[in-house]
Each structure stands twice: as C-alpha cells, then as structure tokens.
Amino acid sequence: MIRVVLPAHLKNLARVGSEVQLDVAKPITQRGVLDALEAQYPMLRGTIRDQRTGKRRAFIRFYACEEDLSNEEPDSPLPDEVVVGKEPFLVVGAMAGG
Amino acid sequence: MSGVRLLVGTRKGAFILTADGARREWEVNGPLFGGWEMYHLNASPAAPDRIWASQTSGWFGQVVQRSDDGGRTWEPVGNDFAYEGEAGEHLWYDGTPRPWEFKRIWHFEPSPDDPDTVYAGAEDAALFQTTDGGKTWSELPALRTHESGPGWQPGAGGLCLHTIILDPANKGRIYVAISAAGAFRTDDGGKSWLPINRGLRSQGLPDEDAEVGHCVHRITRHPSRPDVLFMQKHWDVMRSDDAGGTWREISGNLPTDFGFPIAVHAHEPETIYVVPITSDSEHYPPEGKLRVYRSTVGGDEWEPLTNGLPQANCYVNILRDSMAVDTLDPCGIYFGTTGGQVYGSADGGDTWTAIVRDLPPVLSVEVQVLP
Numbered sequence: 001m002i003r004v005v006l007p008a009h010l011k012n013l014a015r016v017g018s019e020v021q022l023d024v025a026k027p028i029t030q031r032g033v034l035d036a037l038e039a040q041y042p043m044l045r046g047t048i049r050d051q052r053t054g055k056r057r058a059f060i061r062f063y064a065c066e067e068d069l070s071n072e073e074p075d076s077p078l079p080d081e082v083v084v085g086k087e088p089f090l091v092v093g094a095m096a097g098g
Numbered sequence: 099m100s101g102v103r104l105l106v107g108t109r110k111g112a113f114i115l116t117a118d119g120a121r122r123e124w125e126v127n128g129p130l131f132g133g134w135e136m137y138h139l140n141a142s143p144a145a146p147d148r149i150w151a152s153q154t155s156g157w158f159g160q161v162v163q164r165s166d167d168g169g170r171t172w173e174p175v176g177n178d179f180a181y182e183g184e185a186g187e188h189l190w191y192d193g194t195p196r197p198w199e200f201k202r203i204w205h206f207e208p209s210p211d212d213p214d215t216v217y218a219g220a221e222d223a224a225l226f227q228t229t230d231g232g233k234t235w236s237e238l239p240a241l242r243t244h245e246s247g248p249g250w251q252p253g254a255g256g257l258c259l260h261t262i263i264l265d266p267a268n269k270g271r272i273y274v275a276i277s278a279a280g281a282f283r284t285d286d287g288g289k290s291w292l293p294i295n296r297g298l299r300s301q302g303l304p305d306e307d308a309e310v311g312h313c314v315h316r317i318t319r320h321p322s323r324p325d326v327l328f329m330q331k332h333w334d335v336m337r338s339d340d341a342g343g344t345w346r347e348i349s350g351n352l353p354t355d356f357g358f359p360i361a362v363h364a365h366e367p368e369t370i371y372v373v374p375i376t377s378d379s380e381h382y383p384p385e386g387k388l389r390v391y392r393s394t395v396g397g398d399e400w401e402p403l404t405n406g407l408p409q410a411n412c413y414v415n416i417l418r419d420s421m422a423v424d425t426l427d428p429c430g431i432y433f434g435t436t437g438g439q440v441y442g443s444a445d446g447g448d449t450w451t452a453i454v455r456d457l458p459p460v461l462s463v464e465v466q467v468l469p
Contacts, residue, residue, distance in 0.1 A: 009133060009158060013174065043174035047158040051178050059157040093157045 002033055003088035010048070010091065014041040019088060028083045030062060031074035048091055063090040101468040102424055103168070104442075105149060106434055107136035110458035112151060114169045121430055121444040124453045130172070131163065138419055138462040140206045145213035146466055150232070152203040152218075160202050164232050175232030179203070179220055182239035188222065189251040198222045198242065205419060205462075207262035219259035223250060223276040225288065238288035241274065246293065246310040253277035253313050253332075260418055261317050265324050273327070273342065278313035281329070283342050294342030298331060315358045316418040320367035328370050328397070330360040330418070335372055337397050348397025353384050359421035363446060364429040368396040371403075371423075371431060371447060373416045381436075382413035390433070392447050406450030407441065414439070419462035426467055434460025 001021040006014065014020075022036045031054070038045045049056050054074065056062070062069045065079045065087050081087035104115040111129025130136075134153045142148040147168040153161040160179065163172040179200050190196035201221045209215035214231040224242045226235045241259075250257060261275035270287045273294075280295040299306045300313065313332035320326065329336040329345065333356050336345040349355035354374045363369035370393050376384045383389060388407040391400040414437035424430035431447050434440045438457035443450045 007157075009155065012131075013158075013161065043161070046160065046177050047155075052180060057157070057159060096156070 001085050002028060002036070002082065003085055004033060004037055005088045005090045007091060007093040009093070010044060013043055013047065016041070028078050029075050030069065030072060030078060030089075033078065033089055059094040059096060061092040061094050063092055064088070100426065102426070102430065103141075103466045103468055104422075104432055104440065104453070105139035105141065105169070105462075105464040105466070106440060106457065106460060107139050107152070107419075107462035108434075108438070108458040108460050109135055112136040112139055113454070113457060115440065115453055119426055121426075121442060124442075126454050127169070130169070134161075135202075136461065137202060138205050138464075140208060140464050141466050142208040142213045142216075143210045144208070146468060148208075148213050150206040150208065150216055152206060154202040160200070162203070162232055176228070176234050179218070179224075179226055179235050180237070181224060181242065182237040186243065187248060188257060189249060191252060193251075195248070198224070200224075201256065204258045204260045205262055207264060210264060210266045217262050217264070217272070219262050219274065221256040221258035222252075223257045223259040223279060225259060225262070225272075225274055227288075240289055241282060241284070241291045244282070244291050244293075246279070249310065250276065250279040251311070261314070263317060263319060266321070267324060271324075271341075273317060275314040275317050275329075277315065278311060278332075280310045280312040281314050281317060281342055294338070295345070296343065297338075297345030298336065299334070300332065302332070316360050318360050318362050318370075320362045323367045326367065328360050328362060330357050330372055332356065332378060335360065335397065348393070350393070350398035350400055352391055352400050353389075357416075358418040359416055359433065361421045361423050361431065364423050364425045365427060366394065366429075369394045369446070370397065371421065372400075373421070373433065375415060381415040386411050386413060388412040388414065388435075390431075390447055390450075403443075403447040403450070405448060406443075406452075417461055420460050422463045422465040424465045424467050430465065432463050432465055434463045436460065
C-alpha cells in the first residue's frame with residue numbers, strides 16, 4: 001500500500017484521517033499515486049493539480065524521504081521507501097502567509 | 099412565525115445566521131469550511147434548503163459545496179470550470195495580452211424555478227451554468243468571446259463576473275456585470291450579448307463614455323420592475339429605466355458616490371440603498387462614520403441612516419456582494435463589513451444592530467425568508 005499524507009484543508013475536504021492508504025498499479029509514480037488518490041476521493045480533483053493539464057498547482061509541493069519531488073517528472077518512479085510503504089508521499093501546501 | 103437565514107461568506111469560512119421573523123435574537127453557526135475563502139453562498143428559490151457555496155483557496159483552487167438541508171450538511175460537487183474552445187486573451191493590468199485563466203467563482207445565481215440549474219460568475223470573467231445539480235458546469239461562451247473581450251482589463255479585484263440577474267418573466271434575458279468591462283445583457287439565453295453601458299462615464303478611461311471598460315461594482319433591480327436597474331459604479335450611482343439601454347446618474351446629494359453594494363427595498367421599488375465609501379483610494383466611509391444612504395424616490399435625493407451604526411472611528415469597507423434585503427414586512431436589510439461585522443435592520447433601515455461583530459472580513463451576504 002502507498003501511504004499519502006494530505007495537508008489539513010484537503011484532509012477535511014476528503015474527510016480522511018492523518019494518512020490515506022492507496023492501492024496503486026506499478027510502476028509507482030507521482031502520476032499513478034495522484035490518479036489513485038483522485039479516483040478514491042473525487043472531491044480532491046483540481047485541488048492538487050489542474051484537472052485538464054495535470055500540472056501541479058503553484059502552491060502545492062510533493063515531498064518524500066526528506067526530498068522535494070515537486071519538480072520531478074510525473075512519470076518518474078517514486079523512492080523505494082514510498083513504494084514499499086515505509087515512507088509516506090507528502091502533499092504539502094507551500095508556506096505562504098494568509 | 100417565519101424565520102430568516104443569512105448566508106455569510108468570509109475570507110476565512112462561512113457562517114449561517116438565523117432568527118425568527120422578529121429578527122431580534124440571532125443564532126450564529128460556523129465557521130463552515132474554516133480557513134477557506136468563501137466568496138458566495140446562495141440558496142435556490144425553488145428549493146430553499148438547497149444552498150450553493152463557492153469555496154476557494156490560493157493553494158487548492160475552486161471547490162463547490164452543495165447543501166440540501168439548509169446548511170447542516172454539505173457535499174462537494176463538480177468543480178471543473180473549463181472555458182469553451184480556445185480561451186483566447188484579454189488585457190492584463192500593464193496592457194499586455196494575457197491568456198484567460200480560471201481563478202474562482204465570485205457569484206452563484208440559482209434558477210428561480212429549477213433547483214438543478216445555477217449560473218456561476220467566474221474570474222477570469224465568464225458565465226458558467228449547471229443543469230444537473232452541480233455535477234457538471236459548462237460555459238456560455240458567447241459572453242467571453244464577445245468582440246470586445248480581448249480588450250477587457252481586470253479591476254483591482256481581478257477580471258471578475260460578479261453580478262448575474264435573471265428575469266423570471268423573460269427566460270432568455272440575463273444581465274451580467276464584469277469588473278472592469280461593464281454591463282452586458284442577453285435576450286436569447288446567452289447566445290449573444292449586448293454591452294449596456296450607454297450613459298456611463300468613467301474618468302479612468304481614455305474615452306470616458308466608451309462602450310465597454312467601465313468598472314461596474316453592482317447592479318440590482320426590483321422583481322416587479324424588470325426593466326428598471328440600479329447600479330453602483332466605481333464612482334457614480336446610476337439608474338436605467340429601459341433594461342440597460344441608457345443610464346443616468348442619480349448620485350444627487352450623496353457625500354461621495356463611490357461604493358460597492360446597492361440594494362432595493364423588497365416592497366418599495368423606488369427605495370434604494372447604498373453605502374458611500376470615501377474614494378477609490380480610501381476604501382472606508384467618509385469621516386469615519388458608517389452611513390447607509392436611502393433614497394425613497396429612486397435616486398437623486400438621499401438621506402443618511404445612522405441609528406445603531408458607528409458614527410466615529412469606523413474604517414471598514416462593504417464589498418459588492420455584501421448587502422441583501424429580506425421579503426418580510428417591514429423589509430429587513432443586512433450588510434457585512436471587511437471588519438467582520440454583520441449589521442441588520444428589521445425596519446427598512448431606520449435602526450440597525452450588529453448581529454455579530456468579529457467575523458473574518460465579510461465577502462458576501464444573502465438572506466432567505468423561511469416558512
């Protein structure tokens with residue numbers, strides 16, 4: 001299972017707890033994880049990436065294993081620790097005031 | 099006794115304020131969707147417990163929430179607002195072309211007779227519609243693709259379509275207003291649009307009486323007089339007696355004719371309300387006195403309404419969608435401020451009380467009368 005942690009506002013929107021667990025088809029990529037996330041929680045469509053282009057929203061970041069993966073290609077494999085469920089894939093709202 | 103429900107959108111969540119028909123004791127519920135910008139909540143006249151809410155965030159974009167039980171529970175519905183065909187370009191603040199880009203929904207206008215049909219006004223300016231209860235949204239593209247569209251330029255708040263007026267007696271007729279393109283009317287359900295800005299003069303434009311480009315802040319009208327429109331423009335309060343064909347200024351003796359909202363009394367079609375704001379560079383009431391101005395003769399002659407409103411050291415603003423009237427008798431009037439107060443009057447504006455004082459900045463106020 002792939003573990004995904006969402007920012008607080010998206011946890012509330014999707015009505016989920018601290019962590020989401022997803023079945024994702026291999027190879028495990030950012031696109032595959034987000035596809036599975038949006039399939040299970042359709043209310044998240046458009047809140048993380050553009051519904052048409054798939055482009056990450058400007059103030060969203062993707063982290064895992066203490067690395068910023070935000071600008072990795074969507075079809076690049078995710079780290080092994082994420083693939084085996086040891087580490088979560090973090091969807092983060094970028095730090096900004098307001 | 100009938101009840102009243104206020105739907106209040108704020109910069110950090112939504113609030114629902116309820117009272118019985120006396121409108122003296124209020125219950126405050128919220129925040130709903132805490133932390134999100136709630137641009138507008140509006141209920142279906144055909145199904146009063148169905149409420150639509152525009153939930154937005156600079157981080158997470160646009161979400162649309164729908165309640166079918168008067169705001170107790172909510173479900174997210176469709177939020178895919180895609181411009182029809184090639185989106186094209188409009189002018190940016192600096193005068194360069196800029197691709198049309200969806201940012202948020204400013205205003206929902208539910209159909210008067212079909213609970214599943216709602217119009218939505220977007221930034222960047224466009225009119226969307228759902229006919230399936232919010233599952234899907236489609237654009238009425240003839241407005242955005244109007245020949246003047248490439249020349250539309252955003253106002254300070256963005257290139258937003260903020261006013262939608264439906265005509266229950268004439269299904270094909272819709273009015274919209276866009277900052278800063280002006281007012282438009284369709285008579286064929288959105289297939290074609292006519293700029294209706296004749297008579298408006300704006301000193302910020304190189305051609306003061308241009309056909310488009312005016313910063314219209316709000317338009318309203320009384321349901322019994324479908325061709326009589328009242329407008330609060332950036333500067334100037336205006337009136338049209340021919341469905342927007344021509345406008346004339348009715349600012350009269352107002353202390354300043356800059357402002358955002360405008361409302362019309364529920365039972366007196368010639369009684370209108372505005373809240374004068376000092377200027378386009380000082381968005382607060384003149385002299386620190388919060389005064390609603392009322393005209394009972396359709397404009398030109400105005401009286402200040404101050405009883406219960408702060409008359410010293412008040413420097414809030416009242417945004418364009420933040421004033422509403424109920425249909426009880428006497429007519430109730432409500433407005434919210436950027437200081438987080440929601441004021442109400444249960445006697446047509448003669449006396450006011452603060453229903454609640456310390457909400458986040460108020461973006462919108464709508465009111466429903468419940469059986």
